[in-house]
Amino acid sequence: MSLLIVGSIALDSVQTPFGSNADALGGSAVFFSYAASLLHPVQVVGVVGDDYPSDALDRLAERGVDMRGVVRVQGESFRWKGKYSYDLQNRETLETRLGVFAEFKPRIPDEFRDADYVFLGNIDPGLQLSVLGQIHLPKLVACDTMNYWIHSKRDAVLELLGRIDVLMVNDAEARELSGDWNIYRAARWILEHGPKIAVIKQGVYGAVLVEENGIFYVPAFPLEQVFDPTGAGDSFAGGFMGHLARTEDLSSANLRAAMVYGAAMGSFAVERFSIQRFQEIGVAELSERVHQFGDLVRFEVEPSLEVK
Amino acid sequence: MSLLIVGSIALDSVQTPFGSNADALGGSAVFFSYAASLLHPVQVVGVVGDDYPSDALDRLAERGVDMRGVVRVQGESFRWKGKYSYDLQNRETLETRLGVFAEFKPRIPDEFRDADYVFLGNIDPGLQLSVLGQIHLPKLVACDTMNYWIHSKRDAVLELLGRIDVLMVNDAEARELSGDWNIYRAARWILEHGPKIAVIKQGVYGAVLVEENGIFYVPAFPLEQVFDPTGAGDSFAGGFMGHLARTEDLSSANLRAAMVYGAAMGSFAVERFSIQRFQEIGVAELSERVHQFGDLVRFEVEPSLEVK
Numbered sequence: 298m299s300l301l302i303v304g305s306i307a308l309d310s311v312q313t314p315f316g317s318n319a320d321a322l323g324g325s326a327v328f329f330s331y332a333a334s335l336l337h338p339v340q341v342v343g344v345v346g347d348d349y350p351s352d353a354l355d356r357l358a359e360r361g362v363d364m365r366g367v368v369r370v371q372g373e374s375f376r377w378k379g380k381y382s383y384d385l386q387n388r389e390t391l392e393t394r395l396g397v398f399a400e401f402k403p404r405i406p407d408e409f410r411d412a413d414y415v416f417l418g419n420i421d422p423g424l425q426l427s428v429l430g431q432i433h434l435p436k437l438v439a440c441d442t443m444n445y446w447i448h449s450k451r452d453a454v455l456e457l458l459g460r461i462d463v464l465m466v467n468d469a470e471a472r473e474l475s476g477d478w479n480i481y482r483a484a485r486w487i488l489e490h491g492p493k494i495a496v497i498k499q500g501v502y503g504a505v506l507v508e509e510n511g512i513f514y515v516p517a518f519p520l521e522q523v524f525d526p527t528g529a530g531d532s533f534a535g536g537f538m539g540h541l542a543r544t545e546d547l548s549s550a551n552l553r554a555a556m557v558y559g560a561a562m563g564s565f566a567v568e569r570f571s572i573q574r575f576q577e578i579g580v581a582e583l584s585e586r587v588h589q590f591g592d593l594v595r596f597e598v599e600p601s602l603e604v605k
Numbered sequence: 606m607s608l609l610i611v612g613s614i615a616l617d618s619v620q621t622p623f624g625s626n627a628d629a630l631g632g633s634a635v636f637f638s639y640a641a642s643l644l645h646p647v648q649v650v651g652v653v654g655d656d657y658p659s660d661a662l663d664r665l666a667e668r669g670v671d672m673r674g675v676v677r678v679q680g681e682s683f684r685w686k687g688k689y690s691y692d693l694q695n696r697e698t699l700e701t702r703l704g705v706f707a708e709f710k711p712r713i714p715d716e717f718r719d720a721d722y723v724f725l726g727n728i729d730p731g732l733q734l735s736v737l738g739q740i741h742l743p744k745l746v747a748c749d750t751m752n753y754w755i756h757s758k759r760d761a762v763l764e765l766l767g768r769i770d771v772l773m774v775n776d777a778e779a780r781e782l783s784g785d786w787n788i789y790r791a792a793r794w795i796l797e798h799g800p801k802i803a804v805i806k807q808g809v810y811g812a813v814l815v816e817e818n819g820i821f822y823v824p825a826f827p828l829e830q831v832f833d834p835t836g837a838g839d840s841f842a843g844g845f846m847g848h849l850a851r852t853e854d855l856s857s858a859n860l861r862a863a864m865v866y867g868a869a870m871g872s873f874a875v876e877r878f879s880i881q882r883f884q885e886i887g888v889a890e891l892s893e894r895v896h897q898f899g900d901l902v903r904f905e906v907e908p909s910l911e912v913k
Contacts, residue, residue: 336912384786478692481829502810503824514901516811516822521789543912553904584910593822594902596861602892604644604851 298436299340299411300542302329303403303428304418304531305375306343306367309571312380312391313525321571322353324375325418325441328528331575332535332562334360335583337542339535340409342366342428346374346397356576366406372397385526386501405431414542416534417461419443422453429460437547439463439496439538441530447473458491465496465534481507494552496537498530498563506556513553516593518564518586525570529563532575536562561586606744607648607719608850610637611711611736612726612839613683614651614675617879620688620699621833629879630661632683633726633749636836639883640843640870642668643891645850647843648717650674650736654682654705664884674714680705693834694809713739722850724842725769727751730761737768745855747771747804747846749838755781766799773804773842789815802860804845806838806871814864821861824901826872826894833878837871840883844870869894 302325309323326343333339340363345354347369358364373396381388403424405412410433417425417440425440432438440461446454447470454474458464464487472478475486484495484507498504501523503516537559544551561583565574610633617631634651641647648671653662655677666672681704689696711732713720718741725733725748733748740746748769754762755778762782766772772795780786783794792803792815806812809831811824845867852859869891873882 479829479831481827485829499810502807503822505824505827512827512901513904514811514824514827515904516813516824519789519813519820519822521787521793523787550905554906557904557906580910580912587906587910591904591906593820596821596823596865596899597858598862598865598895598899602888602895604888 298337298413298542298545299409300333300337300414300416300538301340301342301405301409301412301432302326302333302416302418302535302538303342303405303425304329304416304420305398306341306345306349307375307377307398308349309527310376310378311525311527311570313385314381314383315524316570318570320376323377323527323571325531327357327572328531328566329416329418329535329538330357330362331360331572332532332566333539333542334362335562335575335578335580336536336539336558338363339539340366340412342403342405342409344368344370344397344401346370346372349374363409366409368404370397374398379527381526385523388526403428413437414538415439416538417441418531419446422446422450422457425457426453426460437462437541439465439534441465441534442470444470444473455490458487461492463494463496464492465498465530465537467498467500467530471495471497480505481512496556498533500526500529504533504556504560506552508549508552511549513556515556515560515590518560518590519593520564520568523567526567528572529566532566533559533563536560557587557590558583560590606645606721606850606853607717608641608645608722608724608846609648609650609713609717609720609740610634610641610724610726610843610846611650611713611733612637612724612728613706614649614653614657615683615685615706616657617835618684618686619833619835619878621693622689622691623832624878626878628684631685631836631879633839635665635880636839636874637724637726637843637846638665638670639668639880640840640874641847641850642670643870643883643886643888644844644847644866646671647847648674648720650711650713650717652676652678652705652709654678654680657682671717674717676712678705682706687835689834693831696834711736721745722846723747724846725749726839727754730754730758730765733765734761734768745770745849747773747842749773749842750778752778752781763798766795769800771802771804772800773806773845775806775808775838779803779805788813789820804864806841808834808837812841812864812868814860816857816860819857821864823864823868823898826868826898827901828872828876831875834875836880837874840874841867841871844868865895865898866891868898
């Protein structure tokens with residue numbers, strides 16, 4: 298089963314209370330690929346400028362990431378500069394330089410058009426639709442978006458909703474999209490507009506999956522040290538989709554497991570700057586963390602309550 | 606095993622986007638007692654003015670709540686008036702009239718001094734200490750407090766921490782108390798100052814229990830309709846303590862179950878104004894909801910991860 302991500306490949310400069318970095322690897326396709334490639338081979342479609350470090354792309358290839366869909370064009374790579382608040386709960390964008398990303402028109406290579414599992418990273422919803430037009434018969438399409446598109450290209454976002462299986466957004470985006478502040482009503486609104494599954498990420502609190510007939514909640518992993526929240530959501534998506542592509546099982550039970558793999562990947566992402574933590578961990582650390590999620594929520598109550 | 610609550614007995618006037626009420630039953634002792642009495646008999650120590658509706662106290666007595674520690678004195682009952690934001694996430698206190706509560710000096714009746722399980726609702730920490738001086742040998746003491754006391758009577762709060770087993774506060778209070786915005790570090794700070802257990806409530810997101818050797822997270826119950834958040838925390842405490850008093854088991858496994866009973870009670874509290882929902886439900890509804898929490902977080906992953 299092949300797993301395809303279409304998204305941004307960026308250079309991030311991030312300031313946190315604990316330090317800062319400059320021109321580090323970032324972008325949805327990069328975080329997604331670093332996370333997902335721990336579980337399953339990944340195909341990437343994206344664009345970089347002629348200034349993007351070649352060894353960064355080589356290292357992704359070494360992880361089993363098929364880079365044949367990454368185009369290098371003349372010009373500057375997408376750069377994002379941001380600053381986080383002291384508690385990492387809010388961030389301010391200091392600078393966005395789209396560079397070659399401004400003209401990105403994703404072309405899916407022939408070899409990728411049979412992709413089974415597809416993740417549409419947060420890009421213009423019109424481009425996301427054009428990607429879907431190039432994929433033959435995907436088994437599962439998941440999609441991210443952001444408030445900017447929800448406001449500026451609402452019609453395209455709504456059209457997209459009718460063509461995807463999973464919408465994966467954060468709570469603010471779910472609220473903006475549905476016009477409802479209650480996230481469970483927002484999720485129901487999403488299900489009424491196409492997707493069979495809504496995944497709503499709540500940052501430091503966890504994430505919830507809502508289907509027609511069930512709700513699953515996974516808390517965020519308890520971390521005493523969070524270093525850099527950038528990329529947590531795309532890493533979550535990488536874990537979620539990587540698990541599904543690896544197991545080829547779209548049952549409700551396995552979607553729950555995918556949520557936990559997602560949450561585990563999100564927790565690794567925030568422990569270091571950029572994708573650094575993914576360079577340190579392997580399958581053993583991932584497996585250990587996934588089981589720690591089980592310890593975090595496990596409880597037993599009597600089958601039937603007896604009160605004297 | 607006897608279960609004692611010392612706290613406020615109030616009349617609340619609440620404005621929400623869905624309506625408002627006036628002089629409804631409220632206060633920590635009332636919410637706690639309504640919740641806990643579904644699980645175990647409760648003893649209450651508190652004060653009311655001569656204007657407090659007698660039938661309200663009678664109804665508590667009918668639920669197995671021992672009201673011999675409730676003193677009625679001349680003057681006005683404690684009244685609180687508040688207004689919630691459109692999303693119920695913030696509230697503004699419009700008016701607080703302490704009335705007879707201003708002179709409240711809790712005196713524990715002789716019959717209650719052998720209490721095994723004690724909950725100190727949010728009152729002046731000096732009074733909470735005086736309560737502990739009147740109890741012989743409790744098995745477990747849990748305590749709530751608020752930012753006002755953390756700032757104005759920090760020494761008394763710290764002395765109290767050295768004498769209680771469970772501190773049960775919300776995330777903002779844990780942060781103020783510890784001076785740390787990370788709730789897991791804040792919990793560790795709490796454990797280093799006396800309590801063996803920190804329970805940190807996170808409102809619509811859930812609650813976490815931190816012990817020396819373990820962390821347990823229970824999400825908030827997914828509700829599409831939240832009506833009035835007032836009393837959720839005290840109802841949570843009532844479920845938590847009621848379960849422990851009923852089961853007489855302070856193992857880590859049973860503390861987890863207690864958290865789920867707490868979360869269930871908190872979810873009932875917010876579904877109607879005041880204590881109305883507790884008048885509608887019984888043991889069957891409680892048991893059903895507790896098991897729904899199991900469905901909400903249950904997942905399975907392979908014992909050891911195999912990646913091809």
